[in-house]
Amino acid sequence: MTTQLACSNLGFSYGKQPVIKNISLSFNKGEFVGLIGPNGAGKSTLLNLLMGLIKPTSGEVELAGQPLKQYKQRSIARHISLVPQDVSINYAFSVREIVAMGRNPHLGAFQPEANRDRKLIHLAMEKTDLLRMADRSVNQLSGGERQRVFIARAIAQEAPILLMDEPTASLDLCHQLEVLSLIKTLTKDGHLAVSAIHDVELASRFCDRLILINDGKVAAQGTPIDVLTKENLYRHFSIEADVEPYDQEGQSVRVTAIRSCGNDKK
Numbered sequence: 001m002t003t004q005l006a007c008s009n010l011g012f013s014y015g016k017q018p019v020i021k022n023i024s025l026s027f028n029k030g031e032f033v034g035l036i037g038p039n040g041a042g043k044s045t046l047l048n049l050l051m052g053l054i055k056p057t058s059g060e061v062e063l064a065g066q067p068l069k070q071y072k073q074r075s076i077a078r079h080i081s082l083v084p085q086d087v088s089i090n091y092a093f094s095v096r097e098i099v100a101m102g103r104n105p106h107l108g109a110f111q112p113e114a115n116r117d118r119k120l121i122h123l124a125m126e127k128t129d130l131l132r133m134a135d136r137s138v139n140q141l142s143g144g145e146r147q148r149v150f151i152a153r154a155i156a157q158e159a160p161i162l163l164m165d166e167p168t169a170s171l172d173l174c175h176q177l178e179v180l181s182l183i184k185t186l187t188k189d190g191h192l193a194v195s196a197i198h199d200v201e202l203a204s205r206f207c208d209r210l211i212l213i214n215d216g217k218v219a220a221q222g223t224p225i226d227v228l229t230k231e232n233l234y235r236h237f238s239i240e241a242d243v244e245p246y247d248q249e250g251q252s253v254r255v256t257a258i259r260s261c262g263n264d265k266k
């Protein structure tokens with residue numbers, strides 16, 4: 001297994017408030033890793049640290065075996081593409097213009113797109129079902145359509161690592177399945193994908209490994225069936241639920257009879 005991205009003893013505080021506490025993880029080529037955990041657990045902060053958008057208070061991130069702090073942001077963008085949680089945009093860029101921005105890390109200043117860039121932009125829009133709205137302004141799209149535009153930008157960027165913060169949050173069920181299948185295909189082709197995801201059933205269906213974050217720490221990690229236990233759901237998500245294997249390989253789970261027990265636990 002080739003480790004593409006790793007962090008050791010990672011810590012981060014907002015002011016005096018520690019939100020990432022001594023996290024060590026490694027991520028391998030070809031994996032689809034789901035980051036799960038309750039609201040405020042630290043998933044987005046961890047993704048931002050892995051992308052180098054914020055600097056750790058302690059510990060280190062390594063990209064392809066080198067400390068991330070040695071990379072320039074432009075060079076990080078050739079390795080990692082990020083699909084952010086907030087995909088709102090102020091300026092009236094067209095869908096195609098946003099997707100084309102994925103090519104920026106590969107182009108010199110004022111260098112025009114070459115044929116290959118145009119093909120990659122077209123392909124990324126085709127894969128995300130956006131061709132018919134290529135000329136529309138992104139701020140006239142629905143939240144879900146806009147999210148697909150940012151996924152297309154990440155695909156056009158051709159980076160081997162995809163970090164995603166709730167990429168399916170505002171997608172309808174059909175597009176959720178399409179986007180997750182697309183990410184799965186990319187990982188089968190050798191990409192590494194790490195995604196924060198709230199829907200634990202979808203996470204268990206698509207991800208090879210789940211990392212459960214709570215209170216800034218890794219509470220559990222492993223195959224979906226190892227992580228999504230009745231005990232972990234109770235302890236970390238404050239729900240009582242039945243968990244049963246979903247597929248024949250017994251990797252993914254179905255969570256039924258969900259009952260909130262947030263108040264009972266207090």
Ligand SMILES: Nc1ncnc2c1ncn2[C@@H]1O[C@H](COP(=O)(O)OP(=O)(O)OP(=O)(O)O)[C@@H](O)[C@H]1O
Nearest residue numbers: 014017019037038039040041042043044045046196
């Ligand atoms: N800019 C900020 N300033 C101060 N505190 C912040 C800031 N951003 C996040 N936090 C706090 O850091 C903690 C971790 O937040 P983070 O967004 O990483 O959690 P998350 O697991 O991604 O949550 P969610 O599932 O709700 O998206 C939370 O307690 C949050 O309130």
